[in-house]
Amino acid sequence: MYRVTKDLETGKILLDADNLKLIAEGEGRGLIIMDAPLDLVQNQPPERLLSDFLRKEKIPFGVAYATKGFDSGDISRILLDDKTTMSEFLETNKEATAFFDDIIYEVFGFVADSGKNKITHIMSTGGKLFDSAKEVVSAVRENCDVYIASGDDYANLNRVADKLGISKENVIGLCDDIRKEEIILDLQNHYPKVIMIGDGLNDMPALLAADYGILISRSNYHSPEELRDAADDIVDDLGECTELLQSYILE
Template sequence: MSDKAVVFDNSGTLLERYRAIKNLSTGEIFTNVNSLQLIDNIGDAALVILQFDSSCLTKMDSNIKIYDLIKKYDIEFDVSYSNYYVSKEDVLSILKNDSSIIRDISDAFDVLRGKVKNMHLCNGSAIILDLNSQKVAYTITSAGKLFPKVLFTVNELKKNGVNVYIASGDRSGAIKKLANIIQIDESNAFPTADSKNKCEIVSNLQNQGFKVMMVGDGPNDILAFNKANISVLTLEQKEEVSPKMFDHADHVIHNISEVLNIDF
């Protein structure tokens, strides 16, 4: 067994991400904003991933409250990024008193369809909770397609005996599908991993004797960057990146295939 492992973030790292984000206070839908940066801008906020295929919402009454949707269909959800610990009970408490509805998610579907050609998978939907106002501030619907050199890069790593893993904040169904697309074992793919989970994944691999490279593009990768033997910031998404990311990265790349040139 090789003693080297590469852990990839998903959205913005392996997948070119496309997001349609609805501001619930204004009704505006925009596509050029990083959701994690939004959370950092709000301050006390949390990104909640809804664990279901949101395309089913097109068949439902668009006026159903998001809280009622979750309760009626027993939809799983996870907090994948926040400034401090937020429990599932906290999330449900906020949603119960919030007026956001299915339409606040499905309004973005047409925007995504118009932007994503040759879509590989739908990452699904999420919400951003403003923990001060105790309301849903934004809804997010996302989709993506592989960056052009992903399959080549993963295949080359495997040829060289490097173990490949995914650690992502995205929903379970999307990450399992991605593991199949890039042909790695599903047990090597960790979904809905928050900052702490990603760091633990890197640490666990190191405890198994691996030298670990972590590749990511967002602030939820920083703890894993700090723990990894080599940290790699990828700018292939071509979005604004938090300046603090550069302070925690050993290498900065513009194409995923450049990890093949990094000696570790």
């Protein structure tokens, strides 16, 4: 995924941004993902307030990741006086979606700071499937049920599921790190082994809880030591997971 983030305090555009690292650098910050249809966002008047858009269009949203001192209830309080407009999303979306030719994934979100009582950053993401994604899913499907659990919205996740042949019943969106851990723990009540593949800070509790956790560590993602320690194995690319998964499944 290619993320484009705008710092509303400086006006600076951050290309290929690591939003989880941005959240982790301070207390009281939350990354909020909107479950909003792409065409609805793109057709908004630029001057429309984000708060008005969320309220009147009844847009669901979730906290993908947050640090100590942030509560989901802070979002409504922050939005009461916030003056962020939809033009910020249109600007970042244009940059994010131009990066890949075969894009299937477009996510919109923002960073809410409870200490500053305002939205500090706007984020748009453009994404495509890993080149090896279909191969990895096909390799384990005979012996495993495959689930998607993500902080992103359901519309995008369901498109990914369609491409990979994963049942939409196995798609759980708008998950924060705690919800991902809960999903792992619940699946362990139904399966003898539960494997987790993740790539970010909001995957750490789930990697720890899983019977076997694999971290995809990439150069443009923040992978602190505690995240790396949470995994049983670390790879640089999803394609490297096939052999590891088959070996673990057949143990």
